[in-house]
Amino acid sequence: MNLSAREIALNILYEIFENGAFSNITIKKHLVEGLDHKEEGLIREIVYGVLENDIYINYIISKASKIKLKKIHPVILTILKIGVYQLIFIDRIPPSAAVNESVNLAKKHGHKGTIGFVNGILRNISRNKDEFMKIEVKDKIDYISIKYSHPKWMVKRWIKDYGDEFTEELCRKNNESPELNIRINTLKTNKDELKERLVDYGFIVKDANYAKDSLIVENPIRITELPEFKKGHFIIQDESSTLVGQIMDPIPGSTVIDLCSAPGGKATHLAQIMNNKGKILSRDIYEHKISLIEENARRLGINIIETSMSDATKRDESLVNIADYLLLDAPCSGLGLIRRKPEIKRNRREEDIDELVKLQYGILNNAKDYLKIGGILIYSTCTIEKDENINLINKFLEKNKNFKLVNIEDKINNKQDITTLKSGYIQLFPHIHNTDGFYIAKIIKER
Numbered sequence: 001m002n003l004s005a006r007e008i009a010l011n012i013l014y015e016i017f018e019n020g021a022f023s024n025i026t027i028k029k030h031l032v033e034g035l036d037h038k039e040e041g042l043i044r045e046i047v048y049g050v051l052e053n054d055i056y057i058n059y060i061i062s063k064a065s066k067i068k069l070k071k072i073h074p075v076i077l078t079i080l081k082i083g084v085y086q087l088i089f090i091d092r093i094p095p096s097a098a099v100n101e102s103v104n105l106a107k108k109h110g111h112k113g114t115i116g117f118v119n120g121i122l123r124n125i126s127r128n129k130d131e132f133m134k135i136e137v138k139d140k141i142d143y144i145s146i147k148y149s150h151p152k153w154m155v156k157r158w159i160k161d162y163g164d165e166f167t168e169e170l171c172r173k174n175n176e177s178p179e180l181n182i183r184i185n186t187l188k189t190n191k192d193e194l195k196e197r198l199v200d201y202g203f204i205v206k207d208a209n210y211a212k213d214s215l216i217v218e219n220p221i222r223i224t225e226l227p228e229f230k231k232g233h234f235i236i237q238d239e240s241s242t243l244v245g246q247i248m249d250p251i252p253g254s255t256v257i258d259l260c261s262a263p264g265g266k267a268t269h270l271a272q273i274m275n276n277k278g279k280i281l282s283r284d285i286y287e288h289k290i291s292l293i294e295e296n297a298r299r300l301g302i303n304i305i306e307t308s309m310s311d312a313t314k315r316d317e318s319l320v321n322i323a324d325y326l327l328l329d330a331p332c333s334g335l336g337l338i339r340r341k342p343e344i345k346r347n348r349r350e351e352d353i354d355e356l357v358k359l360q361y362g363i364l365n366n367a368k369d370y371l372k373i374g375g376i377l378i379y380s381t382c383t384i385e386k387d388e389n390i391n392l393i394n395k396f397l398e399k400n401k402n403f404k405l406v407n408i409e410d411k412i413n414n415k416q417d418i419t420t421l422k423s424g425y426i427q428l429f430p431h432i433h434n435t436d437g438f439y440i441a442k443i444i445k446e447r
């Protein structure tokens with residue numbers, strides 16, 4: 001029997017809420033053959049919409065329900081969330097349809113009582129929408145947390161580091177869908193040629209703002225099914241991440257170590273910049289991820305990447321003093337990726353950050369010995385947490401006086417809203433740069 005788009009969305013959300021699953025992987029798993037673009041679009045809209053607005057939706061349901069949220073069966077609660085999301089956020093769906101579709105799901109998954117419960121709550125919210133949407137709290141942290149559905153600890157940290165207005169803008173932007181970026185594989189094609197091909201297929205394409213090898217695709221549905229993708233003419237990569245290669249800018253023929261390499265987005269870009277000449281040692285702690293690096297390298301026509309499994313927290317004597325360039329694209333809290341993976345807001349815990357900082361520092365401390373004198377270290381993360389970025393790098397530089405940040409002004413042409421290039425690092429934010437939240441520092445080992 002074919003499931004409706006809303007029922008598929010229910011199954012996906014249930015798995016994410018109950019098992020802490022990743023949104024992109026779970027969506028892929030549940031999309032079945034035969035769904036048309038419109039149904040697939042609705043499933044994605046509901047899943048991402050509910051995840052992005054989860055705290056606000058819960059707030060609205062708890063105002064309407066006499067039963068505490070914790071006491072509502074998780075499937076019924078998810079059905080309610082799908083209904084509320086459509087009532088509040090999707091204008092084109094008539095309220096009666098939003099209510100009826102949720103009631104139909106309740107008929108399938110609940111009993112007489114729960115059907116009445118879902119119907120009553122959704123009708124009440126639909127009739128008094130403005131009243132239910134009001135956020136009646138005085139505290140700024142509580143307000144931002146509910147309105148933009150970010151956990152309080154996150155809002156509190158960001159207000160402390162960046163201020164109220166900045167945090168509100170950032171949280172607002174985190175709930176918008178990001179554009180898709182692709183990176184051109186200059187070993188196989190060039191920007192103009194690829195752009196022309198994509199436009200011929202009907203894609204709307206424009207240049208990215210900061211990364212030379214990146215394009216923005218506005219309507220990317222099923223872009224990875226194109227022959228150009230299969231032939232390795234491009235890879236999906238946010239432009240912030242593409243800037244890592246651009247800023248490292250390794251010379252062809254060099255030896256590069258990439259300690260946390262999977263799935264190889266940055267390693268393959270470095271190979272491209274090196275014109276597929278030299279050597280890149282790509283390592284990762286997870287065996288199953290190594291094959292992803294190899295698959296990407298093969299598709300992109302790269303043969304200078306040598307993969308192996310290793311734990312970067314353990315010192316490897318065979319690497320000491322061999323690297324001209326070293327990339328530490330560290331495991332991090334991922335708080336710069338909330339637009340793409342809204343489940344991060346539910347799954348990440350504040351305690352994780354201290355743990356991650358210890359891990360990052362441990363790896364950095366090994367990495368420093370792998371560089372030759374005069375070698376270049378790039379440290380990057382996809383987070384906006386100062387403790388994982390600038391604070392960590394400052395602590396490292398304080399303890400290792402032979403390392404210095406390098407001016408990177410010549411590496412980025414468009415300097416709009418980036419003021420720290422001279423100081424050797426950049427911190428990008430979704431609401432300012434329209435990229436993932438991302439940190440990159442370039443450091444030289446002077447002696």
Ligand SMILES: C[S@@+](CC[C@H](N)C(=O)[O-])C[C@H]1O[C@@H](n2cnc3c(N)ncnc32)[C@H](O)[C@@H]1O
Pocket residue numbers: 241259260261262263264265266267283284285286289310311312313329330331332
């Ligand atoms: C930010 S991701 C790397 C993304 C990759 N550089 C790219 O551009 O495609 C961080 C990677 O670190 C790996 N990792 C986590 N802990 C590690 C460790 N102790 N040693 C080596 N790799 C580790 C994870 O498996 C993950 O693939």
